Amino acid sequence: xxxxxxxPSTLSVQEGDSAVIKCTYSDSASNYFxxxxxxxxxxxxLIIDIRSNVGEKKDQRIAVxxxxxxxxxxxxxxETQPExxxxxxxxxxxxxxxYIPTFGRGTSLIVHP
Amino acid sequence: xxxVTQTPRYLIKTxxxxxxxxxxxxxxxxxxxxxxxxxxxxxxxxxxYFSETQRNKGNFxxxxxxxxxxxxxxxxxxxxxxxxxSALYLCASKTGDTQYFGPGTRLTVL
Numbered sequence: 001x002x003x004x005x006x007x008p009s010t011l012s013v014q015e016g017d018s019a020v021i022k023c024t025y026s027d028s029a030s031n032y033f034x035x036x037x038x039x040x041x042x043x044x045x046l047i048i049d050i051r052s053n054v055g056e057k058k059d060q061r062i063a064v065x066x067x068x069x070x071x072x073x074x075x076x077x078x079e080t081q082p083e084x085x086x087x088x089x090x091x092x093x094x095x096x097x098x099y100i101p102t103f104g105r106g107t108s109l110i111v112h113p
Numbered sequence: 114x115x116x117v118t119q120t121p122r123y124l125i126k127t128x129x130x131x132x133x134x135x136x137x138x139x140x141x142x143x144x145x146x147x148x149x150x151x152x153x154x155x156x157x158x159x160x161x162y163f164s165e166t167q168r169n170k171g172n173f174x175x176x177x178x179x180x181x182x183x184x185x186x187x188x189x190x191x192x193x194x195x196x197x198x199s200a201l202y203l204c205a206s207k208t209g210d211t212q213y214f215g216p217g218t219r220l221t222v223l
Contacts, residue, residue: 032210034210034211034212036214042216043117043203043214043215044156044203044214045214046211046212049210049211089155089156093210097207097209098168098169099169100146101210103158104155105154105155
């Protein structure tokens with residue numbers, strides 16, 4: 001089955017810096033890659049996703065890049081703010097509604113004011 | 114549309130008891146998945162129900178079971194609770210490829 005590795009497990013940055021979280025996946029058939037943000041005590045929320053026919057997607061301060069050949073994708077957050085502090089999960093999913101996404105183990109991002 | 118809802122939000126049980134958790138998906142979503150989340154363990158997949166049938170299953174013991182009703186609402190049951198079952202239980206409903214999570218039920222086993 002699919003295996004998703006996520007690094008780093010913890011990331012500490014100063015406010016205003018950029019943060020990058022990286023994930024690799026094993027199944028070349030995976031074509032959908034969502035990212036979730038989970039603030040303390042809250043539900044995971046979808047923040048951005050990308051499909052394999054696209055190499056990069058941006059939404060304001062966040063962007064996701066995908067390298068299908070290397071089977072890795074990354075989340076980039078620019079101009080980090082304290083409210084970006086949360087656990088971020090990447091996931092990979094194969095096409096067809098019957099597949100369940102495989103999640104990475106999460107990255108705890110801490111943004112220091 | 115209303116989001117995914119879960120009840121109860123908090124539960125305290127003792128070892129050996131059983132518990133039932135409930136999840137109402139987003140209207141129109143027919144897939145409901147359940148996850149166990151513990152500190153440092155990420156999101157561990159329990160099972161998925163679609164149109165009242167279990168479609169996918171994770172690697173959990175038979176003490177964990179679920180079902181789905183004709184209105185897509187789902188319940189999860191854990192029998193003979195163990196201390197290690199203390200966790201946040203999240204359900205997620207899915208349309209196409211995208212999952213939307215509920216707020217979770219925090220289960221504490223004493």
